[in-house]
Amino acid sequence: MSDTVNRQILLVEKPIGKLGPEHFKMVNGKVPEPKDGEVLVKARYISLDAANRAWMHGATYRAAVEANTVMAGGSIAEVVASKAPGLAPGDIVFGDTGWQDYAAVPAKHLTKMPKMEPMTHLLSVYGIAGLTAYFGLLHVGKPREGETVVVSAAAGSVGSIVGQIAKIKGCHVVGIAGGKDKCHWLTSELGFDAAVDYKDGATFKALRAAAPKGIDVYFDNVGGDILEACLALMNNRGRIACCGAISQYDGMPSAHGPRGVPGLIVVKRLIMQGFIVMDYMDQSAAALADLQSWVASGKLKVQEDVIDGIENTPKALIGLLAGENRGKRMVKV
Amino acid sequence: MSDTVNRQILLVEKPIGKLGPEHFKMVNGKVPEPKDGEVLVKARYISLDAANRAWMHGATYRAAVEANTVMAGGSIAEVVASKAPGLAPGDIVFGDTGWQDYAAVPAKHLTKMPKMEPMTHLLSVYGIAGLTAYFGLLHVGKPREGETVVVSAAAGSVGSIVGQIAKIKGCHVVGIAGGKDKCHWLTSELGFDAAVDYKDGATFKALRAAAPKGIDVYFDNVGGDILEACLALMNNRGRIACCGAISQYDGMPSAHGPRGVPGLIVVKRLIMQGFIVMDYMDQSAAALADLQSWVASGKLKVQEDVIDGIENTPKALIGLLAGENRGKRMVKV
Numbered sequence: 079m080s081d082t083v084n085r086q087i088l089l090v091e092k093p094i095g096k097l098g099p100e101h102f103k104m105v106n107g108k109v110p111e112p113k114d115g116e117v118l119v120k121a122r123y124i125s126l127d128a129a130n131r132a133w134m135h136g137a138t139y140r141a142a143v144e145a146n147t148v149m150a151g152g153s154i155a156e157v158v159a160s161k162a163p164g165l166a167p168g169d170i171v172f173g174d175t176g177w178q179d180y181a182a183v184p185a186k187h188l189t190k191m192p193k194m195e196p197m198t199h200l201l202s203v204y205g206i207a208g209l210t211a212y213f214g215l216l217h218v219g220k221p222r223e224g225e226t227v228v229v230s231a232a233a234g235s236v237g238s239i240v241g242q243i244a245k246i247k248g249c250h251v252v253g254i255a256g257g258k259d260k261c262h263w264l265t266s267e268l269g270f271d272a273a274v275d276y277k278d279g280a281t282f283k284a285l286r287a288a289a290p291k292g293i294d295v296y297f298d299n300v301g302g303d304i305l306e307a308c309l310a311l312m313n314n315r316g317r318i319a320c321c322g323a324i325s326q327y328d329g330m331p332s333a334h335g336p337r338g339v340p341g342l343i344v345v346k347r348l349i350m351q352g353f354i355v356m357d358y359m360d361q362s363a364a365a366l367a368d369l370q371s372w373v374a375s376g377k378l379k380v381q382e383d384v385i386d387g388i389e390n391t392p393k394a395l396i397g398l399l400a401g402e403n404r405g406k407r408m409v410k411v
Numbered sequence: 412m413s414d415t416v417n418r419q420i421l422l423v424e425k426p427i428g429k430l431g432p433e434h435f436k437m438v439n440g441k442v443p444e445p446k447d448g449e450v451l452v453k454a455r456y457i458s459l460d461a462a463n464r465a466w467m468h469g470a471t472y473r474a475a476v477e478a479n480t481v482m483a484g485g486s487i488a489e490v491v492a493s494k495a496p497g498l499a500p501g502d503i504v505f506g507d508t509g510w511q512d513y514a515a516v517p518a519k520h521l522t523k524m525p526k527m528e529p530m531t532h533l534l535s536v537y538g539i540a541g542l543t544a545y546f547g548l549l550h551v552g553k554p555r556e557g558e559t560v561v562v563s564a565a566a567g568s569v570g571s572i573v574g575q576i577a578k579i580k581g582c583h584v585v586g587i588a589g590g591k592d593k594c595h596w597l598t599s600e601l602g603f604d605a606a607v608d609y610k611d612g613a614t615f616k617a618l619r620a621a622a623p624k625g626i627d628v629y630f631d632n633v634g635g636d637i638l639e640a641c642l643a644l645m646n647n648r649g650r651i652a653c654c655g656a657i658s659q660y661d662g663m664p665s666a667h668g669p670r671g672v673p674g675l676i677v678v679k680r681l682i683m684q685g686f687i688v689m690d691y692m693d694q695s696a697a698a699l700a701d702l703q704s705w706v707a708s709g710k711l712k713v714q715e716d717v718i719d720g721i722e723n724t725p726k727a728l729i730g731l732l733a734g735e736n737r738g739k740r741m742v743k744v
Binding site: 322 | 639656667677681684
């Protein structure tokens with residue numbers, strides 16, 4: 079790879095249905111020059127997230143991604159040149175640098191990260207995934223010892239951490255994931271009390287058996303039918319932390335929402351609350367201290383799924399949307 | 412009417428579709444004898460509520476009503492004979508005495524009420540309706556001065572009070588109701604800033620025009636399409652107080668829920684919270700003090716819809732479900 083070539087992956091067309099490799103194209107662009115207040119960064123690890131797909135639908139908590147531009151995405155990157163105070167070559171930062179080798183980014187849009195080994199932990203347990211799990215479970219779901227916590231997309235980057243934190247807090251933890259292997263991994267390796275394979279068919283029955291006392295906290299990563307099944311099993315005064323709706327991202331938006339809204343919400347006095355991890359960043363130091371102590375003591379296992387080569391980024395996202403990853407997926411540039 | 416006859420209205424069959432007069436039958440029963448710990452009460456005003464219909468579907472926060480039994484329902488009643496300490500003939504109580512002249516009820520299931528004129532206020536502004544409006548709006552919706560509050564079934568017993576309290580708290584208040592007359596009444600008599608007639612067709616557009624800054628608090632009495640329209644217009648960090656789902660009560664349960672759940676809940680960080688007024692009864696004294704001072708100062712107008720004769724109770728409920736009432740509907744026995 080030459081230092082004067084900037085490999086870039088463009089979103090050439092916004093998908094209407096399922097996302098495919100035909101929606102992307104790799105081109106060789108120029109390495110940009112940073113302006114005043116900007117830094118030039120070189121991406122080291124690009125984060126893959128279901129949210130990447132959601133951004134293609136339209137504006138969410140960020141502007142929509144547009145066709146024929148570099149695909150948006152967060153990364154852990156290294157500062158190569160700086161025209162901004164506070165950042166120097168060699169510094170490690172996190173920011174939306176897009177799917178490309180190099181980006182010139184305003185320093186104010188970057189977060190300086192500590193240097194640590196492995197660097198990948200900055201995208202998994204100490205990154206958005208870990209903090210999303212932490213704040214969503216503890217500040218929104220608010221589980222109490224002995225309660226039953228259910229998490230969907232449980233083998234994913236966020237879900238795998240949610241379940242482990244819930245165990246640390248003394249809860250009965252049920253994970254919902256796709257496939258026998260993932261489910262076995264959740265119970266045998268991560269310490270979940272039970273796992274439900276949604277590809278197995280009878281999700282509602284399996285969930286009811288796995289959560290015999292009902293559900294007190296449901297951490298929802300998927301929406302759709304699984305949310306509907308959980309709503310029916312929620313206990314009075316249960317909390318649903320709405321983190322995402324993976325089931326709704328890749329394809330046409332659903333024509334309707336889950337049954338039981340608002341009927342079951344009223345009768346059971348449920349709270350459904352949406353959250354975005356960015357809203358909690360003022361409390362991230364305390365969260366990171368907890369996460370670090372749990373990792374150090376072995377209570378929290380970190381699972382990463384690192385794919386090599388920027389050219390594989392589209393395939394990595396498509397596979398993530400199909401549920402093929404286990405733990406935090408990222409691309410080593 | 413003889414004092415030895417107890418007129419009773421039975422639910423003869425649980426409705427599958429719409430509730431009709433054929434589902435009820437009036438019979439002459441006996442005046443019961445109170446046992447130890449019970450009192451004999453004579454109903455004075457029977458409360459009509461959309462919840463009466465919801466109880467026919469199955470267990471909610473109370474057991475389901477069953478066919479061929481006296482229809483359940485709350486009333487303001489007078490103690491006629493007492494075998495319980497703390498209650499004496501002439502006392503006024505509230506409780507589920509059913510649709511009948513006389514009932515023998517355990518004293519612990521009755522709430523002793525103050526004597527006031529008009530007595531009907533014990534069922535409207537100082538009863539379940541007023542307290543539901545008060546706690547649902549202030550403790551669940553938590554409106555701040557200057558925010559936009561939308562309430563559905565706004566001309567009903569709860570909605571008409573919700574909107575007025577929101578005005579007292581300095582909010583921009585929009586009511587959704589059925590028909591021009593009701594809408595005109597909301598703005599001209601009750602001080603709502605705007606009213607949207609859902610029978611007029613373009614509810615979403617009308618609502619958007621009436622709430623140009625978006626919705627901060629939506630007090631939902633109806634569920635269904637109106638909830639869906641409000642979800643789309645909610646502002647970030649908006650609150651939806653889920654009080655009921657009238658649109659879903661009279662007929663088959665809906666096959667699906669509103670679009671935007673959970674997608675919009677996540678992106679906008681919304682809170683949807685169900686509540687039951689009974690959960691707040693430990694705080695009722697403070698609520699009643701507020702309500703009384705607002706009524707006394709003329710800031711809160713009390714609207715009641717009193718129908719004469721116990722034989723008209725079925726018709727009164729059927730009409731309430733069709734939205735024909737304005738304010739709190741009750742039957743004078």
